[in-house]
Amino acid sequence: MVKQLRKITLFLFIFHFSLLSHAQDMTSLVQKVKAKLDLVNDYVAEGKMKTDVAFIKAPVGKVKVFFKKPNQFKIKRDNGISILPKGGVSVNMSSLIEMNNYVALSAGDAVIDGSKTKIVKLLPMNEGSEIILTTLYIDESNLLIKKAITTTKENGTYEMEFFYGQYANYSLPDKVIFAFNTKDYKMPKGITLEFDDDMSKDVKEKMKGKKGKVEITYTSYIINKGIDNSIFK
Numbered sequence: 001m002v003k004q005l006r007k008i009t010l011f012l013f014i015f016h017f018s019l020l021s022h023a024q025d026m027t028s029l030v031q032k033v034k035a036k037l038d039l040v041n042d043y044v045a046e047g048k049m050k051t052d053v054a055f056i057k058a059p060v061g062k063v064k065v066f067f068k069k070p071n072q073f074k075i076k077r078d079n080g081i082s083i084l085p086k087g088g089v090s091v092n093m094s095s096l097i098e099m100n101n102y103v104a105l106s107a108g109d110a111v112i113d114g115s116k117t118k119i120v121k122l123l124p125m126n127e128g129s130e131i132i133l134t135t136l137y138i139d140e141s142n143l144l145i146k147k148a149i150t151t152t153k154e155n156g157t158y159e160m161e162f163f164y165g166q167y168a169n170y171s172l173p174d175k176v177i178f179a180f181n182t183k184d185y186k187m188p189k190g191i192t193l194e195f196d197d198d199m200s201k202d203v204k205e206k207m208k209g210k211k212g213k214v215e216i217t218y219t220s221y222i223i224n225k226g227i228d229n230s231i232f233k
Contacts, residue, residue, distance in 0.1 A: 026104035026120045029138060034097050036143045037171045042068040042227045045172075047218035049077060063216065071098055072232045093162065093171065096134060096148050101125035107135065112146040113163065115139045130154060144171060156181050167221055178214040 045065040062078045071094065107119040117137040124131055130152050137147035144164055151157045158180040165174035 026106050026118070029118060029140060030097055030104050030120060030122070030136070033136075033138060033143050033145060033171075037094050037097070038069075040067070040069075040094075040170050040172065041224050042066075043172065043224070044222045044227065045218050046220050047216055049075075050215040050217075051213075052215070053212040065216070065218075066227055066231050067094070068227045068229070068232070069094075071095060072229070074232050093145060093173070096136065096145065096150070096160075097122065110137055112137050112139075113161075115146055116141075117146050142168065144168060167218075167223075170221075170223055172221055172223070173218065175215065175217045178216075180212050 043066075045067075047063055047065065048060055049063045050060045064076045066072075066074045066076075073095070102125060103123045105121045105123065107121050110117050110119055116139070118140050120136045120138055122134040122136065132151045132153060134151075135149040136145055138144070139146050145162055147162070148160045149157065150160075158178065160179075161177040162173040163175040163177075164172075167174065
């Protein structure tokens with residue numbers, strides 16, 4: 001009986017140690033990704049934003065995007081509305097891993113856009129965090145986030161995909177696709193839903209439950225040249 005208990009105890013210890021070691025390995029990977037992101041102190045980017053939301057009339061428009069460490073982020077759109085979430089969520093990649101206290105757990109592997117990735121789940125240790133869970137798909141060889149799925153308290157679950165090109169050395173994407181559930185999504189201030197007058201109430205409710213999508217294609221970046229804080233006011 002004593003030998004059996006020792007065997008069980010030893011097995012549980014080895015199992016726990018194995019999980020802990022794997023979690024630490026994932027923490028190291030996330031830290032390496034963050035270190036690469038931290039090479040960018042600020043940037044100004046230009047591009048085009050396409051909004052695909054059934055009940056919002058928003059044509060493709062030119063955008064100018066501003067970022068400054070640690071978490072200042074702003075999008076200016078010419079002659080149009082910007083459909084982005086409230087509550088501190090943005091299409092800025094640094095916001096995905098800006099947490100200081102989290103547990104990073106391995107969740108397997110996946111192929112994203114032809115690249116092998118490690119799936120890492122980030123669980124915030126701070127109970128007051130707006131983010132409940134973030135799942136990252138990391139291209140380990142290039143230290144690039146290819147995809148992220150984030151569950152929040154205020155804006156439901158949203159998903160981001162990143163496509164890289166000439167700015168990959170700075171972890172800056174050529175294109176970002178941001179998808180969200182319109183039913184859980186808090187509309188930015190000043191944005192109203194636009195439905196056809198002849199729609200029934202049931203149809204309108206179904207429309208609210210559909211997926212929305214925002215796509216930003218970047219054409220240029222100006223990196224680490226400095227940005228005045230007044231831009232973000």
